Amino acid sequence: MAGSVDSLDLLAETLGHRFADPKLLVEAVTHPSAAKLRGTARRGYERLEFLGDRVLSLIVADLLWRRFPKASEGELTRRHTELVKQATLAIVATKMNLGRYLAASPGEAATGLHENASVLADLCEAVIAALYLDGGLAVACGVVERWWGAQLADVPAPPLDPKTALQEWAQAQGLKLPVYRTLKSEGPAHRRSFTVSVSVQGLPDAAASGPSKRTAETAAAAAALANIAAKP
Numbered sequence: 001m002a003g004s005v006d007s008l009d010l011l012a013e014t015l016g017h018r019f020a021d022p023k024l025l026v027e028a029v030t031h032p033s034a035a036k037l038r039g040t041a042r043r044g045y046e047r048l049e050f051l052g053d054r055v056l057s058l059i060v061a062d063l064l065w066r067r068f069p070k071a072s073e074g075e076l077t078r079r080h081t082e083l084v085k086q087a088t089l090a091i092v093a094t095k096m097n098l099g100r101y102l103a104a105s106p107g108e109a110a111t112g113l114h115e116n117a118s119v120l121a122d123l124c125e126a127v128i129a130a131l132y133l134d135g136g137l138a139v140a141c142g143v144v145e146r147w148w149g150a151q152l153a154d155v156p157a158p159p160l161d162p163k164t165a166l167q168e169w170a171q172a173q174g175l176k177l178p179v180y181r182t183l184k185s186e187g188p189a190h191r192r193s194f195t196v197s198v199s200v201q202g203l204p205d206a207a208a209s210g211p212s213k214r215t216a217e218t219a220a221a222a223a224a225l226a227n228i229a230a231k232p
């Protein structure tokens with residue numbers, strides 16, 4: 001049965017770690033729907049997923065800090081976000097073939113859980129936690145460095161969104177943070193339009209509209225950046 005101790009020898013070999021407590025790995029690949037079924041863990045992977053999320057975050061932050069010694073805090077943060085987001089975890093989980101080992105109830109398994117990106121990301125985090133608990137931080141770090149290697153080397157720093165870019169520009173100039181104000185909202189509830197202005201010390205206000213306050217703020221920030229770029 002998927003998720004049983006006997007079926008996970010190949011996964012342990014893939015991870016490169018012999019578990020002193022194999023039941024940790026069983027728990028890491030057990031979907032909550034399968035908890036207490038014969039041959040699986042007594043509970044699902046949620047607790048391990050919780051821990052694995054934090055362990056992975058620390059490991060990735062440390063690896064980035066060492067690999068990019070000249071990167072700013074903002075750049076490191078954006079790289080970190082890319083490396084620990086659900087889509088990246090699902091890619092790594094697919095490379096590890098974690099879906100093959102997922103233990104789930106027959107009903108849930110029939111829905112294609114083993115290919116679900118959210119479930120694969122959860123499995124990835126739970127397995128990281130199992131490695132950490134069984135072998136310590138060094139073991140977990142070694143696995144992360146190996147399986148995230150390509151992403152660590154190749155992931156570019158994602159471009160700044162306009163609001164963040166405007167904020168960082170203001171901070172670099174020694175100015176106060178941008179201030180956003182909602183000038184008006186109009187239209188029916190299902191088709192609302194918001195107009196927002198952004199004020200930055202020393203610059204003319206910039207305004208823009210959008211279907212939500214967030215969208216309007218982003219557009220206003222983009223307009224302010226365009227004004228900055230146009231200045232001689």
